[in-house]
Amino acid sequence: MEAVRVGILADPAAPTEIARRLTDLSPFDGTEWDITVVSEPFTTGSEDVETAVGRLQQQARERTWDLVVGLTELPLPDSEGGYLLAQTDSTQRAAVLSLPALGGFRLHTRARHAVHSLVSEMADPDRNGERHVTIPHRRGHWRLLKGMVRANRPWLLVPGMKSALVAALATGAVATINSTVWVLAASLSWWRLVIATVVSIALVVAWLTIDGELWDHPDDDSAQARSRSRLYNASTVATLLAGVLICYVALFVVNLAWALFILDPDVMGGYVSTPLGYGDMFVLAWFVASAATVGGGLGSGLETDEAIRAAAYSKREQERRDRLA
Structure with a gap:
C-alpha cells in the first residue's frame, strides 16, 4: 500500500522544533505515513481560523500532500467567545492545532498525541466534514494562558x-x-x-x-x-x-x-x-x-x-x- 503523504506546516521557532520531533509518527493499522515538515508563518491572525485552514489546503495542493496539519503558537478563538484546541476539515484533509491550548506542561507529549489523532482522523475515509475541538471556558483559559507563557x-x-x-x-x-x-x-x-x-x-x-x-x-x-x-x-x-x-x-x-x-x-x-x-x-x-x-x-x-x-x-x-x- 502506498504511503500517505502527510505535511506538517509549523510556525517558526517553537512550533517548528516540536514538528521536527513528529516525523516518526506511524498509524496503528499497518499503513505508512510519509511525513514532511515545513517551517512557515501560515497564520495571519488568531481571529481568522478559516484563513489559516485555507492556507494549509493551498500548501497541500502545491506540495502534493495527501493531508496537512498546521501547528501554531497562537490562540484560536471560536465564534462563541471561547478558544479552539483544533479545527479539522476531513473533506479537505486539513487541520490546525493550537499548541498553547495544550497547556504549559508535557507539551511535546501532548502535541504528539494530538497530531497523531488528527492525522488518523483525516486519513480515515469514513470520516467527513468539519470538526471543532474547543477547550473549557474557565479551566481551559487558564491552561491556554499557561501554554502561551511557556511559548514565550x-x-x-x-x-x-x-x-x-x-x-x-x-x-x-x-x-x-x-x-x-x-x-x-x-x-x-x-x-x-x-x-x-x-x-x-x-x-x-x-x-x-x-x-x-x-x-x-x-x-x-x-x-x-x-x-x-x-x-x-x-x-x-x-x-x-x-x-x-x-x-x-x-x-x-x-x-x-x-x-x-x-x-x-x-x-x-x-x-x-x-x-x-x-x-x-x-x-x-x-x-x-x-x-x-x-x-x-x-x-x-x-x-x-x-x-x-x-x-x-x-x-x-x-x-x-x-x-x-
Whole structure:
C-alpha cells in the first residue's frame, strides 16, 4: 500500500522544533505515513481560523500532500467567545492545532498525541466534514494562558536584559559594603522586605512593557478583539513577571554570596549598634536585591533584543503579517 503523504506546516521557532520531533509518527493499522515538515508563518491572525485552514489546503495542493496539519503558537478563538484546541476539515484533509491550548506542561507529549489523532482522523475515509475541538471556558483559559507563557519562554528574557543585570549587579556590589544600607536592612521588618520585592519587580515589569511597547491594543471595538488583547496582555505580563523573577533570584544569590565572602557580622554589628549574625546577611542580600533591581532595571538602557519583543504575542503576530505581506 502506498504511503500517505502527510505535511506538517509549523510556525517558526517553537512550533517548528516540536514538528521536527513528529516525523516518526506511524498509524496503528499497518499503513505508512510519509511525513514532511515545513517551517512557515501560515497564520495571519488568531481571529481568522478559516484563513489559516485555507492556507494549509493551498500548501497541500502545491506540495502534493495527501493531508496537512498546521501547528501554531497562537490562540484560536471560536465564534462563541471561547478558544479552539483544533479545527479539522476531513473533506479537505486539513487541520490546525493550537499548541498553547495544550497547556504549559508535557507539551511535546501532548502535541504528539494530538497530531497523531488528527492525522488518523483525516486519513480515515469514513470520516467527513468539519470538526471543532474547543477547550473549557474557565479551566481551559487558564491552561491556554499557561501554554502561551511557556511559548514565550520567559527564561530567554535573562540574556535580553544583560545591561540591566550588569547595572543591578554593580549597584548591589556597592550597596552591600555600604554601612547606611546595613542600618536600613537591619531596621526593616519582613513585611517591608516583601513589599520592597513586589514593588521592585512590578516597576521593572512596567518599565519593560512601556519601553518595549509591548502592550497590545484592540484592532477594533469588537468583543473578540478586546478578548484577544486581554489574553495577549495577560500572557505578556505573566511572561515578564516570570523573567524578572528569575533575574531577581539570581541577583539575590549573587548578592548573598558576595556578602558572605567579604563581610563580617561582628563588624557590621558595630556600625548598627546591634548584634548581628550570618542570618542577617540573608536580610541584607534580600534588601539589596530589591534596591539593585530598581536601580539597575530603571537606570540602564535595554537592548533591542528579540527575547524582549518575543514576550508579546502581538509583536510576533505583527512580524508574521509583515513576512507574509
